[in-house]
Amino acid sequence: MSEIFIKIAAALTLSASPLVAQLIAPPAEPNAPITPLVKSDPKNIYSSVVRIEAATQVPDYTTPWSAGRFSGGIGTGFIIGENQILTNAHVVSNARRLLVTMHGSARKHPAKIKYIAHDCDLALLELEDFKPFAHLQHLEIGDMPKLEDQVRVIGYPVGGDRISITRGVVSRIDFRPYSHSQVDSHLVVQIDAAINPGNSGGPVLQDGKVVGVAFQGLRSADNTGYIIPTPVIERFLTDIKTGSYDHYVELGLVDFPLHNPAMRRKFNLKADDPGVLVAAVTPDGSCEGILEVGDILVAIDGNQVDSAGNILISGEKVNLNEIAERKFDGDEVKLSILRNGQAMEKTIVLKPFPPARMYAATYDQQPLFTTFSGLVFQPLNLNLYAASKFSNARLRRLYARYIDEAIFKERKDIVVLTRILNDPINAHLGSHAGLAVESINGEKVRDIEHAHQLLHPAEMPEFFIIKCEGNPRPIIIPGDEAAEASQRTLTRYGVSKSHNLKH
């Protein structure tokens, strides 16, 4: 097996759905007649915009051992450098095979992912053989577009096989959620050109330069397309220069507005004094040990923070947390604070915060799980949470408070007993499905691997005692029957592998 194939297999596993569903755009309509292009050499630009065909395999979190659903989709990408094709992460997520087609050609060229950033929905592909593309123009990344600027969107949307061009005007610039990861928000430019399924990953051009990547639409509104603007693209391209994508970094603090008169009086603030209250400091986050709850954050990197937690960046009022948007792992941020009335200067070193990814959609990974006597255990994350209908209040609370209450420090995973494959050994345990596992044989469960170890000890105990949160009645599995029951249930239910503990 070639090295390339292995890399793809390891890196991509799951895609939420064909990208048609990912791209929440209005239903496909034939686009408005293509207006003649005024730019010189439009053909060159067209040629640099490629069609990407992804064959995907999407894991099913309700049966984590299964191969998942085989599917696929079409997207767009464009050449920005020597063997560098930029596209959306969601176009290539969970892909098992990627084929790239040039404008005006029928030949399909195999490609693979070089870097993928799910948090900002961007990916950089490389072709197995770039030679056929070597003569093509590299599109240049331009500046941030302004309101009312006219832009062109080029891509391969549904409604035909050939390239399609739409035009639009920049109608809004805002911070908005990126639906691919479901948890991250970054700068977004809204345009009034139709962006349809298949447009994803395509360049948005102004004066021949790329000012954005088309990536999502709005189902409830017509002619609303969203593009990933230059600053986000630039950040991605800078980040990967280290040889890997390091993820966005977070300040790791929760601010609370200081509007209340009693609160202002308590902190000895005059009516027009700047500063916002530090309401919570994320455990293990960039600010932990440096900021304290009750500090007043007065300025960040020299930008004055107002009482609502906003700062002014290039003429725009934005929340102070957005200072981290343009920074990288290891960057420093200077904080001016008031603590008990004392002015202090603090410096924090920004870092990504992996525990928060529990709330982000996972792609390109087979779900982790283990089985034991017909009981299926999985670590809790957004994919599992979305695929299941958990009703237990304690489980839902653990999910909701995983970060706030630093649960992740003691339990990297909230291990859930997700399913019971009925067997005589577990015939009376139905009410335990959907509960969080607290301990196995008296030991608190830290993560899925730990749970697996506890369930498969070197020496069989007389009984396995599994305690679930929210049901005081423990699960009891006799040690001498466990191994046989495990084997029996795996065979009977066609569970092809008993566990998957590492991505």
Next chain:
Amino acid sequence: MKIFSIITKSTLCSALTISMVASTLSLSAQSPEKSVIRINSTSQTYNNWQPWDKNAPSTTRALGAVLDGKQILTTAELAADAVNIELESIDGTRTVPAKVVAVDYQANLALLEAEGSEAESFTADLVPLQTNGPAKIGDQLEIWQVEDNGMPLITKGNVQSVDIVSSFAPGGYFLTYEAKASMQSASSSFSLPVVREGKLLGILTSYNSKDQIVDVIAPEIVKSFLEDAADGEYLGFPSLGIAANLTVDPSFRKWLKLPDDAGGLYISRILKGSAAENAGLQKNDVITAINGHQIGRRGYYQDDTYGQLYWSHLIRGSNKIGDTIKIDIMRDGKPMQVDAKLKMASERLIPRETFGEAPNYLVKGGFIFQELTQGYLSGFGKDWQNKAPIDLLDALDSPEDYEENRNRIVILSATIPTPATTGYESLRNLIVNKVNGVKIADLKSLAEAFQKPDSDGIHTIEFLGGRPETIYLDASYSDEVDAQLIQRGIPKLSRF
């Protein structure tokens, strides 16, 4: 859960039903005209979000059975949150106000009495129904309805099964007859008397029109209720105060060291202050018998009258508060016996039912504080178990994690935008932990804590897991706001 599809409007009456009534009438030793009365109950619940307000009233028309002493038996559901109850003669010509003598929301029974100057003349002609003893499965019973014109409408049915069912208040599981009967719409078709051989058997609590099954509160429960109410001071049904699991699972039995020939009920939780706690019962104990009745693996015992019945009937069906029961248990494989003196169900951290009770609240500067109840949570709609705030649902599910130093869970339920609460408008449904340094056990302690702001005149309020956890409120400012809120129509700033 109620399934009741009988229309209570008084418009439906067909020739067919009247002719049928005529044929069934002669079979009854007694007929509805003299022993049944109409009840019109107007109830009004409190507004969950603005607890000083009441919601729009609604009226339910029902029937009641006339008993000795001219007392009227009906369901508690009818009397719940009632602001006005009147009795109406069967022919609809006379009405008289009534009061609730005793009510048990758990058992879903209420006893009413006519009051006022006309009470005596109103009830003079009524003929009390005698109460009947237990029926057997297969016995015939009659469900009494009355047409709008006063004509009786009697439906016959047969007892099909006997079970422990909750008909109204959450957790109120009591002996219930289930009978097959095909009923029709008639006026006041709510809380219908069910009669056997001319004597009152029980009260109908629900009718499932699809399966044509009626649920009837069993005569034992009616009898206990009436006996308890007879002295004018109603105490309620006794409680043991445990949460239990089955012991069917052979692996679980092995671990519990239960012999193969025994049954057993696993105690998974002992409620604080309960009879079980006083008797020294512990979590992980297994109850094998109550008063000599062996308890099976699924929690059933062999009842002399009904056959297999759920164990809880041994507690509630045949005992009074203060009675002592003998409980055989297995503890760590060894048999033991304990005596448990039954008592009233202990107060819960989050009350399950608050019918007829005005919710406790306190308004401070625009903050609305309330004591958390299950009723508050169910106010989040049909899907409240998913929609209500997760922290509050967790407290409902696992009160033992919140009980320390608390009688009730006090929450900041909502924030009225006022000058004192500027910046706090988004705060709601937060559990209050401390105010001015004092741990909050209930609304009373909250009110006391608000008496002591710090020397700068600032209240410090700490929440459980809030972001921020601590906020501040200007004492004199909030007092001013409170005065304005009264002017703006909040009738009272607190009730507890």
